Amino acid sequence: MTRAVEVEYDVVVLGAGPTGENVAGRAREAGLSVAVVESELVGGECSYWACMPSKALLRPVIARADARRTPGLRKAAAGPLDVAAVLRHRDAEAAHWKDDGQVAWVKSVGARLYRGQGRLAGPRKVVVDSPEGEHHVLTARHAVAVCTGSRPALPELPGLASAKAWTSREATSAQSAPGRLAVVGGGVVAVEMATAWQALGSQVTLLVRGSGLLPRMEPFAGEHVRDALTEAGVDVRTGVSVAALVRDGGEGPVTVVLEGGDKVEADEVLLATGRAPRTDDLGLETVGLEPGGWLPVDETLRVVGSDWLYGVGDVNHRALMTHQGKYQARIAGDAIAARAAGVPLLETDRWGAHAATADHAALPQVVFTDPEVGAVGLTLADAERAGHRVRAVDQDLTSVAGAGLFVHGYRGHARLVVDLDRHVLLGATFVGPGIGELLHSATIAVAGEVPVDRLWHAVPAYPTLSEIWLRLLEAYRADRSADRDADRSADQG
Structure with a gap:
């Protein structure tokens, strides 16, 4: 028989990834339950x-x-990489897919962990059916934060369905190449x-619908990566x-049929074709929101039109990266705590403590190719x-002495x-x-x-x-000087 347990908290966080953990930690620091x-x-x-196993x-x-x-x-x-050693290291970095350490952290900050699918059941209310058969009804005094990712x-x-295609999960957790x-x-x-998998021994074919790689970045970025992948043996x-x-x-090789009739034979196929929000089974319809969609939020990450619901991390589609989440x-977390304490928020302060400005102005990303x-x-x-x-200022990274010392035949651009x-x-x-640093x-x-x-x-x-900074700034100063000379010549003419 299912046992119903009703409990009230200041804040209920849906999702215990890095985003949810940080909301919880910030709220607990402010003394909220x-x-x-x-x-x-x-x-x-x-x-x-994702981050940890892929970088491993x-x-x-x-x-x-x-x-x-x-x-x-x-x-x-x-020689070749020791594939078994690489995969063992990857497994260790992914904690062998056991979350004991993370559970201990949640408990250490004084938050209560509920395992199970959490769903909204009206304003400020979340229901959770646990694996043990308990039906938990959680009421939030101040906020529910949706941090369920993508x-x-x-x-x-x-x-x-029958192709059993890999997604990013299978690609980062596979036990053999x-x-x-x-x-x-x-x-x-x-x-x-x-x-990764080309270097670990796979014959890789990269199938790109567009005209280049990394389409959201500067074109030269994708060109450098494409050239390097091709040189490494990727088709x-x-x-x-x-x-x-x-x-x-659903067994054996998979055939990828291309438009026009060409075929690519493979042992596995990875579909890396974008992300979607994990909001389709959260009960959003009970609070007037569309299930399965991205959550529109203001600069404090509060869902537009709500005074208690927050959408934090991937679910708001502002910046789908762990560090931004x-x-x-x-x-x-700070905004929730301030509102709970009745502290006025300076929501018009673009760089204030309660404004997620960097998601628009200074979003950093490293691609570890x-x-x-x-x-x-x-x-x-x-x-x-x-x-x-605007003006683009470009420099070849081989213009700095540090590049040649870093690796012989350095190739790069800034x-x-x-x-x-x-x-x-x-x-x-x-x-x-080495440019990530x-x-x-x-x-x-x-x-x-x-x-x-x-x-x-x-x-x-x-x-x-x-030192590439010096070269870039020298080039910019030279361009400005040329502009001033041109302006003086035009005035004299």
């Missing part, structure tokens, strides 16, 4: 099927690639997994669309579409997007080995709206990759 509801593993997608797969790949380009290490790095968005294809892997997509998951095909998948009886969680790609803020095309008067009216950076993109300096410059003339006095250490 918190319930956390999780239907799968505490720690969420990032810990078990990629790190040995990148380290070997760098070693092969480093004099004195080339012979040592010439899931792979699969295309509607004939044969999809398939002989042939077809990857459908050209975004971050697609290029990272193509990089990169752009401008192709998948029409169907065929796998007889955690950033939003800090904003939301070989070469790495790091970007923050707006691309040149995005800035122009937004109506800014771009700053400068607002010509305010003389601040709107965006920056770096491509090349360059990105935070660019993020500070963009988020802090540091004047370009002031950046001139931030002297990069020699000989490091950071």
Whole structure:
């Protein structure tokens, strides 16, 4: 017989991934009572099927690639990777898909964990049916935070069900390298997994519907990654669309049928074709919202039209990255605590403690391919579409001494997007080995709206990759000088 348990908390958090954990932690720091509801593993997608296992797969790949380009290490790095060791390390980084440590953390902050599918049942009310048969009714005095993340968005294809296609989860948790892997997509998951599994022994075919890779980034980023993947042995095909998948009886090889009739034979196929919100089974209809959709939120992450419901992380579609979900969680947790205490929020303060500004102005992302790609803020095309008067400043990373010392034959590129009216950076993109560690300096410059003339006095250490900042700023100053000379000539004429 199902036993009903009714409990009241200040805050109920749906989803115990990094976003939900941070909302819970922030609320507990403010002295609020918190319930956390999780239907799968505490720690969420990032810990078990995304950030942690994917980077554990990629790190040995990148380290070997760098070693092969480093004099004195080339012979040592010439052989194949120890695939079994890489997968053991990946398993350890994913905690062997056990969440004991994360559960202990939730308990350590004084939050109550409920396992099971949580669903809204009207304003401020959440019901949870536990695996033990208990029916919990949780009432939130101040806020319910939906932090349930996103899931792979699969295309509607004939044969999809029987093909047993991989999603990002299977790609990061597979226990062996398939002989042939077809990857459908050209975004971050697609290029990272193509990089990893090719190096781990798979023959990879990358099938991209668009004209290039990483379409949301500067075009040169995708070009560098495409060239590197091709050199590594990946068959990169752009401008192709998948029409169907065929796998007889759900066993054996899978045939990827392309529009036009061409076929790609593979042992596994990975569909890396985007993300969808995990909001389809949350009872949103009980509070007047559309099930399965993204949640529209204000700058404090509160759902538009509500005074108690928050949508934090992937579910609001502002920025589908773990670090941004955690950033939003800090904003939301502080806003919930302030409202609970009756403290007025300065919601008009663009850079205030309760405004998720960076999701618009300074969103950083690193793609862990070989070469790495790091970007923050707006691309040149995005800035122009937004109506800014801008200039792109480009430099080849081989122009700095640190590049040649980092690896022999270094190849890479950097771009700053400068607002010509305010003389601040709107965006920056770096491509090349090891550039992920360059990105935070660019993020500070963009988020802090540091004047370009002031950046001139931030002297990069020699000989490091950071010297590219000096080269970029020198190029920008030269362009400004040329502009002034042209203006004087026009005035004299």
